[in-house]
Amino acid sequence: MAISSPQRKFKASIISHLFSLRRKTPIAAEMDCPPPPPPKDFKVSFNTNPQQTATKPLPIPQHEYITEKQALGFFDYSIPAAEPTLLLASSPPRNPPRVPLKGRVEISPRVTLTPEERAKRRLSAQRRREREEQEALREEQERQALRRRQKAEQERREREDEARRKAVVQEQLRQAAARKEKEERDAKACEERRLREIRERKQMEHERRLQYTRELEKWRHDQIQRAVSESSEKEEGRRRSAEERRIRIARLNEEVLQDGTSVALCGWVTIQTPDSMAWKRRYFKFDLPRAQMSLFRNHLDMARAMDVVNLDGRVDSFNEWYEGYEELEAIPHSFAVGFVDGQNWLVYADSADEKDKLLVLLSEAAGVIL
Template sequence: MPRPFSLLAHWFTFRRHPAPAGEVPSPQPPTPPPKDLNISFNTARYRSKPLPAPIDDHDEYVNEKVALRFSDVDTSQVQRFSSSTAPSSPPRDIHTLPRRPYVTHVAIPTAPLTPEETARRRLSAQRRREREEEEARREERARRELRKLQREEQERREREEEERRRALLQEHLRQAAARREEKEREEKRIEEERHEQIRQQKLMAHQRRLEYTRELDQWRQEHIQRAISSSSEKQEERRRSAEERRNRIAKLGESLLNNNNTAKAARGWVTIQTPESLAWKRRYYKFDLGRGQMLLYPNHVDTAHPIDIVELDNRTEGLHEWYEGFEELRAIPHSFAIQFVHGRSWFMYADAEEEKDRLLLWLSEAAGIIL
């Protein structure tokens, strides 16, 4: 049989389980707080207390397996979540409840609850849950509003940063465009100066060419005048020389042709170049005026058989000086050319002017032409 409860044990047990004012304690534990709720427990209340005076074993029954209930926590010290706290901030450290020493309790007999009491407790628990849910919804709305404000602030900062970056980019582009325009103007100025310099150089070169052309024309005119005058003088001199030669040949012909010893006079030395050979060959000649032939011998000793016979009668077109179209004879003194009717020409020169006059006389007599 259990022993009757003493007043001291009953009072001690009742003190450990105080009921909130105006609220009936619920047999079920309360809804746990949110995860991000900052809770601070007042541990001063649960510090170890000195054990009460020993109780006589005969006075009361001690239950050693009584556990600590959730209602033992003092919920009046819980700090509610503030709407100004950022949802992303880490929760504060929750102090661990100190281990409470085992205290012997006296089992209190409980009477069965009536239906009205059960309904009242259920209604009280439901209202408490509704208040907690409303508080959770209010806190969730506050968190959403805070997140919205933070997102708007972040977007505003991003817009400002984008505008600042765009303005900086526009400034850089403007400076680059200004530098490019300045560079283009400088290049254009340099190009214009270069073109102007080239134009001036071309103008000066054109003026020099005009001056040179005028000087060249003047020199050409002077040279032409000198050439004309010189040619006239040379022609006059040649005409006088040819006239003098004809006079000399005429006088020489009168003296030689009237002489009975014409065969001995119509001979001498001459150097000949024929079209068949470019070499000049010295030959001893004799004229046969009756046949109109010129007989050529290698020397004046061997005159029995001629090595070449030149037919002159009716085959000779004329006797010409170097200035009559035979420039290759200009450097050879006492030279002349014999042009035949078939277009061939022989070049000859004598040892002296008198020998040339005598040779021209015999050639004209043998060919039957007039000088």
């Protein structure tokens, strides 16, 4: 076993001690350095107006303050009566001076603050906090004032809008009332005009009816007078014609009865019986002793009679058209033969002489006096 000299051991121990100190220097430096400061606070603005930006920081809450000893990492037992100084978390702590190593590591002593410096810092922080609080209070007051102004402006605009809306509504109501009044006035005038026209039309209609009534009464009076005069004239004419017919029939009666030939007892006649609505023209021939009248189709075919009428006691009367047979008025040389059973024959001859001859023969055959 080799034994080294003491000088060699001393040199080796110094070199190893230096290397060990150099290896431990970063750890010791980390232990000697204070803890890193916390991150800075972001600037927060209480202004609600997006156009206004806060230019000053807000007051820092109480729980974000740290003591000076916590920032420096040691406690000062030399001044027990002094209160710990509150520092802002955002302010960096003061680092102790570093001395470069020259052959060995030397730890610099910590820098301590005097009570006056701590009081100054505390007073400065308190004043800064007061300024920030005053600034925040002023900004809050400005913000409240701005909000009040904005609210007042909004209320003013709302009042103006409400006033404009009310004015528009009032104008619309006024126009509607004026329009309604005009419509009512026009409707009233139209109704009055319509009623006036109705009254005038009724008056004109009444006058026209009165005029028509007067004219109708006059016409009726004239018609009555004319009818009376005509009836009297007709009555006189019928009386004269009846008298003349009696004279003529009496003359024809003597001629026919004295003649007694077949030519005097024959002739043409047109008859309408109740059994038929048609007028039938027939050739007649009287048989006075038997009181019969035979009807033939024509004077050439007299071998067989189409109808033989027995007149004895069956004829009731001989009537003219004005004796209840107005339908015969338009037919000349016409008359009606009424039977006792209620039937009527309508008869007309070709001439007045033929009519008188037929009446004479019928009256002689039926035994009726004309």
